[in-house]
Amino acid sequence: MSPRQQTAGSMVVRSWLAARLTPGGALGLPLTVSFLMIAAAGWGLGELADSVRENDDLAAGDAGATAWMVAHRTGWLTAALRVVTDLGGVWMALALVAVAALGIPLSGSRWRTAALMALVTGGTSALVNGVKLLIARPRPTLPEMISTASGFSFPSGHSAQAVAAYASLAYLIGRRWPVPAVRVSAWAGAGLVVLLVGFSRLYLGVHWLTDVLGGYLLAAAWTTAVWAAVRLATSSGGAASRRQDQGTAEP
Template identity: 40%
Template sequence: MALTVVAPLLLFGVLTALLAVHGWGPFPVEAALHSWAVAHRPSWAVRTVDVVTDLGAGLPPYLAAVAAGFLVVRNGGRPERRTVRIAQVCAPVVVLAAGQLLRNGLMRAFGRPRPPMADWVAASPSGYSYPSGHAFTAAVAAGLLVWAVLRGTRRGPWAVVVVAVSGLAAVAVGLSRVYLGVHWPFDVVGGWLLAALWLGLTLPLIPLIDRSPSDGGPPAPPPPGAGAVH
């Protein structure tokens, strides 16, 4: 667990510090990649990328989180208490929603400007640029779903497909934000690192739900003399 938290925390902290020292402006490599994207946007590609980028906002990420919750219940042996089952289904949704609040707060605190509005296409983003909300949300949703699939004991070929599609979708959503001109590349990298950090902090907590004392525990000891023969 330490590595899954410390590594993304350090990388996110270093990236954020570098951007702050640089005045939150784009690094040369970011400007070059942005310019390339703006210069290579045929209409068919923009339409395709516009569909991809929508996977990182609105309903799709929450559908993935709900699916992860149901997998947690199924793979955990379906606890008898209904409240526990509901809590397990809702836990990934709470992780995603709370993460979005965290990301939004950091975005406002950092206040990195977006690329010029003249370079935007097929998107009308709001707020500041770093870290990317779409990249973060898609990565957290994908991470929740992949984690729920891999922790199950009854895996089949479908699990490989889910893991591969989830990972590719998260990467594609992040890259789509650069292609549409609404984010600098390091915004996307920051969104991915923050997602990794958030998942590292929260995923170990979800399995603890079915260990709640309210869900039962070891039977109480019998009263003194209960087993005596008179």
Template identity: 40%
Template sequence: MQQLKRHLTRIVSVAEARVWLTALVAALVAYLLFELTGEVLEGETRAFDESVLLMLRDTSDLGMPVGPAWLTKMMVDITALGGVTVLTLLVTLVIVYLALRRKFRTAAFVTVSIFGGWALSSAMKIGIARPRPEVVQHLVEVSDMSFPSGHAMLSAITYLTLGAMLSRIEEQPSLRYFFPAVAVALTLIIGLSRIYLGVHYPTDVLGGWAAGTVWACASWFAARWMLGR
């Protein structure tokens, strides 16, 4: 009995530490997002942003990115993973999967959390209204505003939220970290692809990552409160 009590106490301690760590990360990232947004609105980041974009282009032809042709093709394919079409398909499949497992509350929570985050991304773009980079040629078609990067923010919201939700229902402990690790990796490479393709400034992507991470952390807290541990 004493051994069982010690085991349960250890589990509770780990859970509490995870909560405080997540809260600390969310607070720090939210502060970073607030400061970064202010710098962007004041134009303080423009020199840094443009210098990074120029570093990724051939100095003799700014329409040509550095690196082999296959790298550009790979970046175009990667960036599609953060597009609305792919993300909508992925979210739909996950929701169907959760429904088939009779996790109806989790499916409903995922739906509201992710699409709510997408709405926030659109509102931030409209409110800040930063124009797209003009210093280099865009290698893929874009039409909306620049800050925060929609691909970076939506991929962070979608993949991080799904990773956290799927890890919650995974029964094998060794696999619970697999989903969050994949989510972080996908979020990072999608954001980097937007910079390489010249359609976003680096600070756009940083802002998207930050906003998406804060939303995903908030969703994680909400899930603990609404769905239980």
């Protein structure tokens, strides 16, 4: 390869990297961050699954974490967390789908917003159930469980659904009202609910700590992938429409 070709190739690579780090546009920094988040969450989920199967590393401390929770239970906190845990349930996810479609639809399309929210929450549920069957991890022992739960334990469905539903809601709020204070408040509120739901599953004894973390990672990967695809499709559609308009306007 000649020096001129090497220089041209280097310029192309630098140009491509610069475009990936540009803050504006769907193909710039937002897409790069989304890919990094998906890769990191997927890697973390795989590591957790291996730890659970082999009962080593982080999974080896699950019993200790549950025992500590059991030893520090109090009546008022138990009552409160029985209510909080339902924020990650299926019915609450369906309610949030309706809220998003009616209150903060994308581009004024309620049906499209409802379909996308359903894809996020429904896809999360399907993935959770698939991984549960694959790992087949038993739940904590019954004396430690003070809430009803069935099926396998890893990953936590409530924790995953909380990430999918509330992160999506925060994302839609941020798009509808692109003001820093609104976005920060929406994401902070979503993060608080997600943490409380995960804590409630561990406190009530229906999941291990690694189940909760696994639910978080699975939903983070899937939710990020869905909304990144929406951003790309919206950007591509807008660019194509602009090109068509420019072509029509030419004499």
